[in-house]
């Protein structure tokens with residue numbers, strides 16, 4: 001795909017339906033499920049289809065609309081932001097699907113594909129299976145470096161070209177590998193050049209439907225990852241989060257703040273940070289943020305049917321309530337939301 005066309009759709013070339021089915025046939029997943037990651041998951045359908053919902057899916061997506069769509073699907077977590085800025089525990093994923101943006105990074109020295117593949121090396125568990133989907137043109141620019149990275153980090157590497165008519169149309173290839181400890185692979189310049197040429201000319205074995213899977217994905221961390229976050233503020237997402245029904249309850253217009261406007265939306269993490277940092281009761285410039293604890297007592301009576309005795313219990317509950325100001329007024333004209 002031409003670079004401008006790819007940029008116009010923000011490098012969104014989803015893995016084609018037929019290709020997803022074929023990729024799936026190469027893989028077997030543990031019955032108990034394992035932890036899987038797509039660092040540029042789009043709307044989330046490709047990894048969901050390839051891994052199924054028996055696995056524990058993690059995703060990341062830069063485009064806020066697509067990230068929101070993925071969040072509606074059965075992922076353990078989807079982060080909205082650039083994969084380059086993520087902070088993730090090392091060696092935590094049993095499987096990764098990486099169909100990255102096809103473009104140069106700012107500065108023009110590195111390709112996104114290479115950066116995504118390189119970062120993924122840190123996050124795969126040893127013996128974890130990675131599946132990369134990249135264009136053959138990547139190897140025209142950075143061929144030997146990318147191949148050295150792949151062979152230096154993966155065993156059982158297969159580099160396969162898309163079947164027709166998809167190959168003619170998209171010039172994409174699929175690379176499977178089983179993660180190993182990183183090592184330097186030495187070979188002659190001629191050998192590397194020949195391997196690169198096989199890719200750029202499409203002289204490769206075909207990606208085709210398998211009767212039996214060729215890669216056994218290991219069982220790892222079922223759904224638990226200690227650190228999985230990204231340093232990124234996304235206005236669309238923050239707006240969505242600050243209006244999520246399950247934590248926004250009924251609206252409470254207050255005359256004093258009705259006409260104020262917040263400079264930007266607070267997402268959940270920012271709100272928590274402000275509260276923990278003590279920036280409540282209007283102390284945060286430009287944002288109105290007010291909070292209090294609400295204590296309540298819940299009384300219950302239980303009857304023991306054998307003895308006829310009644311037990312009376314009082315349980316004390318405590319919850320935090322925040323009032324925040326949002327950027328846009330709601331239908332009643334109020335910018336104040338209550339978060340409980």
Ligand SMILES: C[S@@+](CC[C@H](N)C(=O)[O-])C[C@H]1O[C@@H](n2cnc3c(N)ncnc32)[C@H](O)[C@@H]1O
Pocket residue numbers: 010011012013014015016038039040041042043044046047060061062063066081082083084099100101
């Ligand atoms: C080729 S699509 C792949 C979508 C999905 N994984 C699939 O295979 O169908 C690449 C996705 O990467 C997203 N993207 C672009 N730059 C990104 C970045 N720096 N970090 C995370 N995602 C990014 C695009 O918005 C797009 O949805």
